[in-house]
Amino acid sequence: SAVISQKPSRDICQRGTSLTIQCQVDSQVTMMFWYRQQPGQSLTLIATANQGSEATYESGFVIDKFPISRPNLTFSTLTVSNMSPEDSSIYLCSAILQGDYGYTFGSGTRLTVV
Amino acid sequence: RKEVEQDPGPFNVPEGATVAFNCTYSNSASQSFFWYRQDCRKEPKLLMSVYSSGNEDGRFTAQLNRASQYISLLIRDSKLSDSATYLCVVTLRRSNYQLIWGAGTKLIIKP
Numbered sequence: 001s002a003v004i005s006q007k008p009s010r011d012i013c014q015r016g017t018s019l020t021i022q023c024q025v026d027s028q029v030t031m032m033f034w035y036r037q038q039p040g041q042s043l044t045l046i047a048t049a050n051q052g053s054e055a056t057y058e059s060g061f062v063i064d065k066f067p068i069s070r071p072n073l074t075f076s077t078l079t080v081s082n083m084s085p086e087d088s089s090i091y092l093c094s095a096i097l098q099g100d101y102g103y104t105f106g107s108g109t110r111l112t113v114v
Numbered sequence: 115r116k117e118v119e120q121d122p123g124p125f126n127v128p129e130g131a132t133v134a135f136n137c138t139y140s141n142s143a144s145q146s147f148f149w150y151r152q153d154c155r156k157e158p159k160l161l162m163s164v165y166s167s168g169n170e171d172g173r174f175t176a177q178l179n180r181a182s183q184y185i186s187l188l189i190r191d192s193k194l195s196d197s198a199t200y201l202c203v204v205t206l207r208r209s210n211y212q213l214i215w216g217a218g219t220k221l222i223i224k225p
Contacts, residue, residue, distance in 0.1 A: 042201065042217040043158070092157055102148070103213065105157035 002027050002095050006106025013083055013113050020079045021109045023093035028073040034066070035092040037108075043092065049076040083113045117141060117214050120202050124220040127192055134188040135219045137202030144214075147178055147185050150201040152218065158201055161187075189221075197223045 003026040013019050023032070032049040047055040047068055055068035070076040080087050093106040120137045127133045139147075147164035162169065164176040164185050175188040189196055202216035 042215040043213075044215075045213070102160040102163065103158075105159070108157050110155075 002029055002097055002104045004093060004095055004104055004106040006093055006109060008109055009107060010110040011112070013111065015084050015113055017083055018079055018081045019083065019111060020077050021091055021093070023076050023078075023095075023106050025074045025095050027097070029095040029097055031096045032070060032076045033094045033103075034068060034076070034078045035094060035105075037090045037092060039089075046078070046091075049078075049093075080111065083111075085113045087111065088113045116217075118202055118204055118216040120200075120216040120219045122217060122219060124222050126222050126224060129192060129194055129223055129225050131192050132188065132190045133192055133221065134186055135200065135221075136184050136186045137216050137219075138182075138184045139202075139204050139214075140183070141204075141206060142180075142183060143206055144183075144204040146205040147176075148203040148213075149174075149176055149185075149187050150203055152199045152201055154198075161200070192223045194223050194225060197221055 005024045007022055011019055034046040035043040036046055037043050045058050046061045046066055047057040049055050049068050049070040051070045051073055065081055067079045088111055091109045094103045096103050118139050121135060125133055149161040150158040151161045152158040162171050162174060162176050164178050166178055168177040173190045177186045187200060199218040199220045201218045203213045205213055
C-alpha cells in the first residue's frame with residue numbers, strides 16, 4: 001500500500017481566512033480523495049481529486065469553497081476557503097493504488113476555526 | 115435509511131472475550147466490502163477486506179451475507195489493543211472507487 005504524508009497535522013484559523021492542506025504520496029496512485037470527519041461521525045467524501053483536471057465534488061460541496069488541485073499522480077491539495085466555525089473538522093486525504101481496493105489515508109488535518 | 119448502518123456501541127468487552135458486530139447495507143448492488151479500524155484521533159486503517167466465502171486473519175474473521183445484506187466482524191481472544199472504532203465500508207461497483215462508510219462501532223476492551 002502507499003504511504004501518504006499530510007500536512008499540516010493541525011491548525012487553528014481565524015474565520016474568513018483560508019487553509020491549504022497538502023498530501024504527498026510515495027508512489028503513483030490511481031485515485032485520490034478528500035474526506036471530512038466531524039467529531040464522532042463517520043467520513044464524508046468531499047471530492048475525488050482528478051489528475052490534471054477539475055475535481056469531482058459530492059453533493060453539498062462546491063469548488064469555490066473547497067478548491068482542489070492534483071497536478072500529478074502523487075500530490076494533491078485541498079483548500080478550505082473563507083472558513084467559518086462550521087468548517088472545524090478533521091480533513092483526510094486518501095489514495096488507492098491501481099488494482100488495490102484497499103485505501104490508505106493520510107494522518108489527517110485537525111482544523112479549528114475560531 | 116442510511117446506506118451503511120452500524121451499531122455505534124460502545125461495546126464494553128473483557129479482555130480475552132470474543133466479540134462480534136454486524137454492519138448492514140441497503141444497496142444490493144454493493145460489490146466490495148471492508149472493515150477499517152480507527153483509533154482515537156487517528157486516520158482509518160484497513161483491517162481486512164471481506165470476501166464472499168468469508169476470510170480470517172489471525173484472531174479476526176469477516177463474513178459476508180449477501181442475501182441478508184450484512185457483513186460481520188468477529189474478534190477472538192480480544193486484546194486491550196483492539197480497543198478502537200471499527201468502520202464498515204462498501205463500494206457499489208467494482209469500477210467505482212468511492213467508498214460508502216458506516217458511522218463505526220466503538221469497541222472498548224477492559225482488563
